Amino acid sequence: MGIxxxxxxxxxxxxxIDNLIFLVGVLVGFWFILVEFVFFGxxxxxxxxxxxxxxxxxxxxxxxxxxxxxxxxxxxVCDVVIIIAAVRVWVDVKQTLPPAGxxxxxxxxxxxxxxxxxxPDGKLDTPDDIKTVDEMHVKVGTVYHFKLESRDVLHSFSxxxxxxxxxxxxxxxxxxxxxxxxxxxHDIQCTEICGIGHxxxxxxxxxQTKGEYDxxxxxxxxxxxx
Amino acid sequence: xxxPAQEHSHAHDDHAHGHGAHDHGHHEMSFWSKYxxxxxxxxxxxxxxxxxxxxxxxxxxxxxxxxxxxxxPGHHVPLFGVVSPAEYNSLITNHGTIMIFxxxxxxxxxxFGNFLIPLMLGCDDMVFPRLNRLxxxxxxxxxxxxxxxxxxxxxGFGGAWTAYPPLSAxxxxxxxxxxxSLWVIAVALEFIAFLIGGINFVTTxxxxxxxxxRMFDIPMVVWMIVIASILFMASVxxxxxxxxxxxxxxxxxxxxxxxVRGGDxxxxxxxxxxxxxxxxxxxxxxxxxxxxEIITVFSRKKMFAYKTVLYTAFGTGIxxxxxxxxxxxxxxxxxxxxxxxxxxxxxxxxxxxxxxxxFVATLYGGSIELTTPMLWALGFIAEFIIxxxxxxxxxxxxxxxxxxxxxxxxxxxxYTFVPIAVIAVFAGITYWYPKMFGRMLNxxxxxxxxxxxIIAFNGxxxxxxxxxxxxxxxxxxxxxxxxxxxxxxxxxxxxxxTVSLVILLFFQFIFIVNFFWSLKNGKKATANPxxxxxxxxxxxxxxxxxxxxxxxxxxxGPYEYSHPDRExxxxxxxxxx
Numbered sequence: 087m088g089i090x091x092x093x094x095x096x097x098x099x100x101x102x103i104d105n106l107i108f109l110v111g112v113l114v115g116f117w118f119i120l121v122e123f124v125f126f127g128x129x130x131x132x133x134x135x136x137x138x139x140x141x142x143x144x145x146x147x148x149x150x151x152x153x154x155x156x157x158x159x160x161x162x163v164c165d166v167v168i169i170i171a172a173v174r175v176w177v178d179v180k181q182t183l184p185p186a187g188x189x190x191x192x193x194x195x196x197x198x199x200x201x202x203x204x205x206p207d208g209k210l211d212t213p214d215d216i217k218t219v220d221e222m223h224v225k226v227g228t229v230y231h232f233k234l235e236s237r238d239v240l241h242s243f244s245x246x247x248x249x250x251x252x253x254x255x256x257x258x259x260x261x262x263x264x265x266x267x268x269x270x271x272h273d274i275q276c277t278e279i280c281g282i283g284h285x286x287x288x289x290x291x292x293x294q295t296k297g298e299y300d301x302x303x304x305x306x307x308x309x310x311x312x
Numbered sequence: 313x314x315x316p317a318q319e320h321s322h323a324h325d326d327h328a329h330g331h332g333a334h335d336h337g338h339h340e341m342s343f344w345s346k347y348x349x350x351x352x353x354x355x356x357x358x359x360x361x362x363x364x365x366x367x368x369x370x371x372x373x374x375x376x377x378x379x380x381x382x383x384x385p386g387h388h389v390p391l392f393g394v395v396s397p398a399e400y401n402s403l404i405t406n407h408g409t410i411m412i413f414x415x416x417x418x419x420x421x422x423x424f425g426n427f428l429i430p431l432m433l434g435c436d437d438m439v440f441p442r443l444n445r446l447x448x449x450x451x452x453x454x455x456x457x458x459x460x461x462x463x464x465x466x467x468g469f470g471g472a473w474t475a476y477p478p479l480s481a482x483x484x485x486x487x488x489x490x491x492x493s494l495w496v497i498a499v500a501l502e503f504i505a506f507l508i509g510g511i512n513f514v515t516t517x518x519x520x521x522x523x524x525x526r527m528f529d530i531p532m533v534v535w536m537i538v539i540a541s542i543l544f545m546a547s548v549x550x551x552x553x554x555x556x557x558x559x560x561x562x563x564x565x566x567x568x569x570x571x572v573r574g575g576d577x578x579x580x581x582x583x584x585x586x587x588x589x590x591x592x593x594x595x596x597x598x599x600x601x602x603x604x605e606i607i608t609v610f611s612r613k614k615m616f617a618y619k620t621v622l623y624t625a626f627g628t629g630i631x632x633x634x635x636x637x638x639x640x641x642x643x644x645x646x647x648x649x650x651x652x653x654x655x656x657x658x659x660x661x662x663x664x665x666x667x668x669x670x671f672v673a674t675l676y677g678g679s680i681e682l683t684t685p686m687l688w689a690l691g692f693i694a695e696f697i698i699x700x701x702x703x704x705x706x707x708x709x710x711x712x713x714x715x716x717x718x719x720x721x722x723x724x725x726x727y728t729f730v731p732i733a734v735i736a737v738f739a740g741i742t743y744w745y746p747k748m749f750g751r752m753l754n755x756x757x758x759x760x761x762x763x764x765x766i767i768a769f770n771g772x773x774x775x776x777x778x779x780x781x782x783x784x785x786x787x788x789x790x791x792x793x794x795x796x797x798x799x800x801x802x803x804x805x806x807x808x809x810t811v812s813l814v815i816l817l818f819f820q821f822i823f824i825v826n827f828f829w830s831l832k833n834g835k836k837a838t839a840n841p842x843x844x845x846x847x848x849x850x851x852x853x854x855x856x857x858x859x860x861x862x863x864x865x866x867x868x869g870p871y872e873y874s875h876p877d878r879e880x881x882x883x884x885x886x887x888x889x
Contacts, residue, residue: 257571
């Protein structure tokens with residue numbers, strides 16, 4: 087049932103989001119099964135029988151309204167639980183920024199992703215920056231801040247294994263964060279329709295150990311300086 | 313309150329020559345004045361219904377084409393050909409646009425509203441018959457403009473039905489310079505048609521009721537159409553302004569949504585969804601009203617807590633103005649705002665859940681007969697609950713980070729919109745068909761159509777919940793570029809959904825056959841074949857021009873079924889005590 091059975095968890099907050107989805111699933115699943123059970127039960131129990139007249143119930147009296155009123159209050163309780171759980175996850179993922187270990191710039195355009203990695207000096211906008219297209223490299227276990235920019239229309243930066251998604255808006259720089267917890271190579275998607283090439287905006291995220299990442303950085307820098 | 317008699321004389325001015333739809337001889341109106349330029353509310357209702365259903369067939373065909381592309385990417389689609397990315401985008405955009413603006417709204421609000429409101433209120437026409445005719449003519453024009461937009465150079469607009477700028481605003485981005493402008497013009501015209509229609513519905517319900525019909529004696533479906541019209545009129549203003557700004561950006565190079573020139577693309581999203589979310593309830597409420605009429609009739613029960621249903625509809629309507637930004641959680645709005653909108657969005661489940669509980673409670677103690685309309689009405693409840701509960705995942709900001717713009721969202725809103733625009737529409741048509749056309753539909757064909765549609769419908773969208781959970785994002789022409797999504801399991805689910813869709817579409821032919829076969833060969837309908845209480849069943853089937861031989865009085869509420877003081881299990885509203 088959980089999302090983790092469909093797609094791997096590879097960020098520090100992926101499990102929180104999956105657990106929230108599971109919690110909502112349990113609560114609404116309970117109500118869904120209960121209501122459908124009562125619903126079909128009543129259809130069978132009160133099917134038309136010759137000579138049996140339906141009851142006359144206005145539903146306006148207190149003891150009748152209770153049958154709707156009490157479930158109604160219980161739904162409210164569930165709602166409050168869901169709101170609190172959702173806001174807690176949201177605040178962690180979207181509203182607070184833990185201090186950055188690395189910063190990476192992500193630029194979207196019709197129809198490609200460009201990534202600016204900080205390079206050996208760890209700073210963006212310096213000559214040793216490493217620029218790539220449709221392939222992003224990150225270190226496992228490091229908090230990354232990403233800065234999103236768009237050159238044309240709306241796009242959306244989505245890394246399903248991270249459970250991360252953020253729209254990219256021309257004219258603004260949007261900052262967010264993630265921390266990868268597992269090495270591997272995964273999909274980056276554009277999840278906001280951006281024209282006829284919308285399906286042609288796949289990129290890959292390469293999550294490496296610090297050693298692998300440094301070796302990659304060194305190789306890129308060597309290539310660039312030759 | 314104006315007396316109905318005054319209103320009636322007013323309405324009669326407009327069709328002084330009409331003495332019944334089946335009048336023959338030299339008094340008969342010409343085909344044009346009777347069916348094309350008629351001011352009769354029933355004819356206008358039919359015009360809306362047939363135009364809406366014809367557009368629905370086009371929208372359904374579009375879904376067939378792009379679902380085939382989803383299941384068998386790059387293959388030749390029978391009746392269409394190979395689907396290019398530009399065509400794909402245009403098909404999904406126009407599918408969404410048609411199904412909401414040219415199927416759900418015209419059929420649920422305009423067709424049923426026009427046909428039912430005067431009949432159920434016991435009067436002879438709408439209070440503004442000429443305005444009513446104008447409303448349909450503008451609507452027809454809007455449909456023609458939309459269809460024209462597919463055949464201009466560059467093709468139809470393909471920026472999704474939400475039309476987010478800058479993609480929708482600049483032709484160098486969307487590559488459909490004419491298609492996108494015609495699309496905006498078509499939508500704006502459609503809004504104007506419904507603004508005019510809405511004025512008519514509200515005014516008629518408030519002023520033209522039969523003598524003795526108090527506010528709480530009004531049938532639920534009339535109330536729901538009135539509330540929906542008010543919601544529509546209150547929410548559409550900002551979007552009409554937004555649509556003009558978009559049109560100016562497209563055509564005369566203004567920069568309302570262009571960040572380079574001080575505009576803001578997010579502005580459109582606020583204007584769009586400030587309308588777009590109430591719009592969901594604009595189409596939901598009439599559907600709920602239709603279901604309310606049918607469930608009470610076929611369970612022979614008084615509606616459980618009539619006033620509560622009414623108040624939940626008001627509550628939902630008001631709350632629906634405060635939830636719009638849940639479409640924008642990750643759009644780049646201030647993240648703190650998401651917390652407010654999560655709370656309002658999840659809380660809207662309270663009135664909607666109450667509404668569903670009331671319907672379930674109405675069944676208790678009933679004498680339930682599973683006729684075709686009743687099956688559709690019950691199917692609406694069973695399926696809409698799935699749409700309702702899955703909405704909670706998306707309203708929860710934290711969970712929406714993952715689900716946003718995936719097929720989970722798509723499956724969720726199809727579990728609300730298909731019950732609304734398909735299931736409730738069939739419920740309404742099968743229930744009022746005898747009144748509309750004077751014949752009964754074939755029950756056997758009706759049931760085959762019902763089960764084929766309902767089972768196939770679940771076959772389409774349950775797999776799409778799963779592909780959404782697996783990470784399928786929306787509006788993608790071909791998943792082969794995404795290694796995590798191009799696996800066998802995902803393709804199996806997509807194919808399953810597509811095959812289910814084809815089966816669903818096949819079963820619709822049974823409905824079409826039943827519809828037209830029964831027009832000639834169906835059993836003749838009596839005035840009140842379902843033994844219902846509401847006033848439309850007092851008029852002959854089909855009602856002539858002017859509706860009632862003698863305008864009815866109203867003595868009681870609409871749902872006095874199985875009253876203990878009476879032998880008969882129904883008590884028509886017009887029958888003196």
